[in-house]
Every structure is written in structure tokens, then in C-alpha cells.
Amino acid sequence: MRRIGLPDVIGPISDRWSRLPTPARYVVYVIAIVAAFALPADSIGSFMSPQSDWSAILFYPIGVYILLAIGLNVVVGQAGLLDLGYVAFFAIGGYTMGKIGLSLKWDFWVILPCGIAAAAVAGVILGAPTLRLRGDYLAIVTLGFGEIIRITANNLNFTGGPRGLSGIPNPPSVGSFSALQFNVATTKPFYYLVLVMIILAIVLVKRLERSRVGRAWAAIREDEDAAEVMGVPTFRFKLWAFAIGACIGGAAGVLFAAQTISITPEDFPFLLSSYIVVAVVLGGSGNLAGVILGAFLVAWLPERFRGFADYRVLAFGGALVLMMIVRPEGLLPSRRRRAELAEGTGGMGSLGGGVGGAQTQAVRIEAVETDAVQTGAVESEAAP
Amino acid sequence: MHAFVTQFWPSTIDGLTIGSIYGLIALGYTLVYGVLRLINFAHSEVFMVGTFASLFTLHGLGITHAETGFALVGVLILMGLAGMAGSGITAVVLERVAYRPLRKRGSSRLAALISAIGASFFLQEVFALRYGRDLLSFPPLMNKTVLFHIGSGQVRADKVLVVVAALVMALALDRFVNGSRLGRGVRATAQDPDTAVLMGVNIDRIVMITFLVGGMMAGVAAMLYGNYFELTQYNVGFLLGIKAFTAAVLGGIGNIRGALLGGLTLGLIENYGGSVFGAQWKDVIAFTVLVLVLMVRPTGLLGEKLTRARA
């Protein structure tokens, strides 16, 4: 298939990267982190964001989108499950922060784990009944779940209805460091906070990826039935992916609410879910660097080129279609994912390739067998 | 529960009306899913284009007040044709641009679904940028005459038109799929594309026709919607699309009669539910139905038919 110029550049770089000795890689990580902390500098801001407060944009949308994309990548990129309602977990984190912060006056650091837990519980409640569904059904169900959360927030007095919650407390300031004074007038401290959370999320996700958990997810993406027979509890690992994704989304929500002070249901539209999906897919699902790049572009481009802002959804829509046609693996793909997406494995089977990807597990098994017995396919393919 | 009793007949009538529209749109999801096993996520925009085509027809004809008699029938037919043309063409173009290239190289279905979502946004935004993001109102075309009462429910002419037209179209589609040569091609492709190719079926043509026919059904739904609600918007398809998909799943995806039955059932459930819990919960009720159906009986009320022999 045609490929747009990039892969010839990316392939060798990623190969060389993976051959670097560990200490050299750590040096690169440290440089990247130092650079990230230096990002809010005015000299960079004047180029990146001439029209508005650069460090504000660095926090939201850029930082928050990156955090969300890292979380969604666990679900979409690692486990191969398309979640179109990811914003629900972001909303649950946000409303947890708002509600507890306003009524119980707890501070941010106590509410943060509550928000993460609430989102994880929601993830399990949503996932437990639906993760046995075929992949495309799951996508629609998650979309429905996202809408249910938003409409419910809109309808309930408890959540402030359409006007939402306002007066949510900022995190308490730490000592007298100027970088750790959290209030409405400052934006840099929030950027540092989201940056720390991003780094923690990356460490977490990377560790999982290289463990039996990551192997199980990859096996599920490639051949779920074979994985199950090899002793992988596929359902449990899919649920874990959902819960971990939800935790990161919830954390982002808590942070977002604590910074903006007021939230309404309109902060959590389906559109936001799709932006994050675009970020993950555009960057290269499965590969963290790609996903971060994707989220950065999705968040930053419309802010930088304000004239373009009106056309952002149009451009994203067109980009998604184009991307799927010419480069479904994204800008910076993971090597494994690249092959899967191109050849139609990767969780959902191929389009028009006659792959069943059937209903629930039980129905599928029965179906395969009925079909197979009728055509004699179960055993006939052997006879050499 | 008291509200349920007092509102029973009005809820029933409204439920059947909106349910007919869900059912007509659901036909498009069901046909495409049956043949390609793809959720045509952009089908909601196929419907949206139909509403705009209907609206422009009214503008073009200079309609400003309600018509009666043959003039009304004539305008409705023109509106319906425009809706079918707008939606049908959109669906076919969509297939050519967003799905066929993926199909040709056997991409993953995840990729196809993402492409569909992209196409959906693209279409919405084209209309948003061109015609604004506000609600656009239709000129009143039809007197909303109350024909008769059932209990406390008013049976209005425009609602009757919706239900009757939906039934007629669904019946016609059923005849087409089960009775015509092309329809046989569609069924053969749905059941076993590889064999269908061997038997000389031109898959590309069948897929195109599937999208065209599904689009035309959405076009009729768009005309009926415009005449009934007298409103449209660039994102009018979003909620309706999800609900129509729910209807298709509820009836048994791939099953033509099931789509209509699913639409009517969903319309009734959300209106009855709305009368009990309040109208603002209708959408939540519909989504909950979707989740429950998929959990409890993913093959729907009538079972999956048009789909592959069961694999």
C-alpha cells in the first residue's frame, strides 16, 4: 500500500532507539523532562502561542489532553478496545472534585484518590457487562455511556444541573515556592502539576506494557480465542485495561476541575471523547510517544492558528478518514500495532474479510461451530 | 406511575411516530451491517443531509404557509424525493470515499469504524460552516389537524403520515430485498461474500446499492422528520443516529422487519419512560435500553437475519 514519506524516517529511528543502552536512554528521558519543565518560558510561548497565555494553554488543553490520551491509549492502543465515551471518566473525576470540594471542603490531595477510585468503579461497572460484546458494539455502548453521564449531570440538581458547579477550591499551595502557589491568577503551577501526573502515568503504563499484562493485552488483540486457551483470562485483562484507563481519565478530571473552578456538563461533550480518540489514532495507537505527539497536535494546532479553530473539527474528520486510508497506524506507530492495523487483526478482525468477530463469547462459539459443521470446515482443511 | 396512566395514549401515539422515524433510519444501519459487518457511523449524517435537502426543496418551491389537497401531496412527494436523493447520494459517496479503499485492502474493522467517525464529523462540519450552528426551521407545510382521539391522545395528520409512510417504505424494502434479483444479490453477499463472488455477484455494485437503498430510507425519514418537527440542525443526526442504531440492534441487526419493530419498540419505551421519569430522561432511557439489549439478548427481538450464516 502507498505510504506517505514518514515511515522511512521513523522505522530506523525507532530501531536505533530500541538498541540504545539503558543509561543512554535514561539521559534522553532526563533531558526530555527538564525540557518539559522549561516549556512555559515566555520565549517559547511567544512563538507557540502568540495570542494567549502559553502556560494556560499548556495546562488545558495540551497537558490535560495528553494525560487523557495516555489513559485512552491503554484501552484503545494496548487492549484494542474502542472506547468512544472516555470523556465519562473525565467527567466523573471532575464532578467528584467539585462535589466533595464544595460540600465536604476536603482538599485536592484527598479528593484526587477519591476521583480516581470513582472513575475506576465506573469503569468496572461499565466494563463488566459490556466487555464481552464484539468490538464495534462496545464502541457504541461506550458512546452511549458517555452521553448518559453527561445528560444525567445535566438533569440532576445534585450536580448543579445545566449550570454545573462553581467555586470549586484550588489545590492548597505548598510552602512558599512560587511554582507551587495554586490560585486562579497563576497557571504555571497547574502545568507543573499536570506534567508530574503525565510522567507518573507514563511510568505506570510503560511498566505494564513490558509485563505479563502488556503481553496479555497484545495476545488479546491478536487472537483472543487463542489467548484464552493459552491461559490468559482475557475478560479480566480487558476489564483491567478499562479500569486503568478510567483511573487516568478520572485523575485528569479532578485536576481539570480544581484548576477551572467551575464545571458544567458542556465541558464533557462527545466531541471531547472523539478528540482524544483522534489524538490516539493520529499519533499512532499503542506507541506512547506517538500518542503524546497526537494529543499535542490536536490540542495545540487550533490554539496556535486561531483562524483555523473554526475548521478544526472539519480538519480532524477529514484527517481521520485520510489517515485510515493511507496510514492507519498513525504518525508514530508502534511496530507491532502497525502490522496489525494494516492486515486487519488488532482486536476486531478485518473489514469484509469474512472474519466473524461474533456476538458474545457463548453465541460466537456456537455460531462458529454450526457454520463449521455445515461446511465441514472444522476438520476438512487438513488432509494433505 | 400516575403519569404513565394519564399519559398513556399520548405517549403511545408519540412513541409510534418517533419510533417510525427511528425504524426507517435503522434500516440503513441494518442493511450495511448485514452486508459489510460495519457500523456505518456516518449514517446519522446521511439522514442530516436528507433533512437539509427537504428544507431546501421547500425554500425552492417558495412554500411559506400550509398547503392542502393535491398541492400538499405534490410538495410532500417532491420533498421526499429530494430527501432520498440527498441522503442516497451522500451514502454512496461516503462508501466510495471512506469505506471502499479500506475494504479493498482488508483493513481492520477498527480502522473502518474510525474512518466512519471521521466522515461523520466532516459532513457535520461542512453543513455547520455553510449554514451555521443554529436550529433552522422549516416553513409550516401541513396543517396539524387532529383527525380523531384515542383516550386522551390526539391523532394528528402529520403523525399518521409518518407512521403510514414508514410502514409503506419498510414493506417496499422488504419486497425489494426478498423479491428482486438485486435483493437476492444483497442477501447472497450478506450470507457469504466469497461464494457470492464465485456465483458472479458484483460485490462492489451490491455494496453500493446497499448504501444507496439505506440512504434513501434515511432520506424518507428526513422528509418525515422535517414535516413533523419543522426543525433541523447540522448535528440533528447524532442522537437520532444512535437511537436508530439502538433500534436496529433491538430488532436484530441485519433484520429488516426487526429494524422497524425495534424502532417502534424503542419509541414506545422512551415515551412511556419519559412520562414516568420526566421527558429530560428520554435519551438516558434509550441508551440504557441499548446497553441492556446488548447484554441480555445481543441478537435482538427477531434475531439476526441478513448477516452471515452466523459466523
Add this chain to the structure above:
Amino acid sequence: MTESAALLELRTVTQQFGGVTALSEVDLGVPEGAIFALIGPNGAGKTTVFNLITGVYRPTAGSLWFGGAKISGKRPHEVARVGIARTFQNIRLFDNMSALENVMVGADARHDSSVVGAALGLRRHRREERDGRERGMQLLDLVGITRVAEDTAKGLSYGDQRRLEIARALATQPRLLLLDEPAAGMNPAEKEQLGVLIRKIRDIGVTVFLIEHDMGLVMQVSDRVAVLDFGQKIADDTPSAVRTDPRVIEAYLGAPADAT
């Protein structure tokens, strides 16, 4: 028929799909420590037996027992943990993972470290990772493909893929290994090596249950052979006895189309 020492037992198992009966009241007993072969013409229901054992299907009637415990009704990953592993007739490796990673997925079936353990890099998790890697390399060595440990599975030669499937299955530390037509598509020399490998696997204490079309291989390695025809067991005896059983000859060996 079924001996009391049987490791795996099928007790009057019937499997129907819709109106089709794939297996009809089949009794089978696989003795511990043996190499047991199941043969029969195409469509006789052999792979259905494997799918029943591994929990992919649930029997319509009858039950399955492993080491004295009932396994019918368990989910596939639970069956794997009980100690049954399999290969697939049409190879089903994780194509885009390396050979070693494929084997490590199998080894993970014996690991207990949790997601939290992996996230925090706890000691048990690190030990299990090391153990999985070591055991994976040992098994690749056993089947003779250590040289391709880092290659992606789909890039391996056909014979190596078959070997990798066996290594992956062994990594789950099974007491019973199910091999579904392991010799399919192999040349005579490879079949010879496969026979040696199967014996080697039995000798390390793993009972082997083999479905195979290649009569040469079956007669050469098996301790016991059962024959299925149209979903019914028509023979269950030593290889030499089965070879001369008139019913078997009529149903299977005698059929000219099946002269494999």
C-alpha cells in the same frame, strides 16, 4: 473401557450443533504418561473433542474429567491452569509478537503477580518475568528454535511455527498436551524429528494426546489409538490391533480418498 488410571476421561459425551450431531456418546480415556492418538476421517469430530476438552465448547450431554476433577463447564483459561495445553490445526500464534514473547504468554499462565505488582515492579513480578524468560528460552531450546527467539512469529518458517506452538503450549506447564495435526504440511525428515520431539515431551512427564492424519507417525509413536467415525468411537486399542480392526479398515484406512 476407560481405565481408572486415566488422566483425562470423556464420559458419554454428546455434542450437537443446531440439528447436527458432531459427537455421539463418546467415551475416551487417556492414560497418564502415554502417547494417545485419535484418528478418523475428515469431519469425524476429532477437533470437536479438543474444543470440548479445552472448554471452548460445552458438551450437550456427558462430562469431562481431568485428574479426577470435572472440567466440563470451565472456561478455557481455567482449563489451561488445570494443566491442559493445546496446539491448533491451523497455526494460531500471536503473529506480531516475537517467538520468545509467544512462549512467555504461555508461561504467564503459571504466574500470579497482579496488575498492581507489575505496575509497582514488585519483587515477585520481577522474579516471574525472569523466570518466564528463562523457561521460554529453555523450551525454545527443547523444540530447537532458539536461533529465532527474537524474530516475529509470522516471519518464521512453517515448521518453526509448528514447533513454536508446541513450545508455547508447554510453557503453560501442562500435564496433558493436545496436539492437533502437528505433522500437517511437514516433509518426511521433519516428521521424523517431530516423532522424536513427541517422545521427548512424553519423557519429561507430559501426557500427549494427538490428533493426526499421518498414519506413519501415529503408528510409530502412539501407545494407544482411538478411532472416530461420524462422531462415534469405533475402536480404542493398541496401534497394531487398530491397524487390523476390520471396522477401522472399512471406515478409514480402506477409504481410497484418505490414503494419506
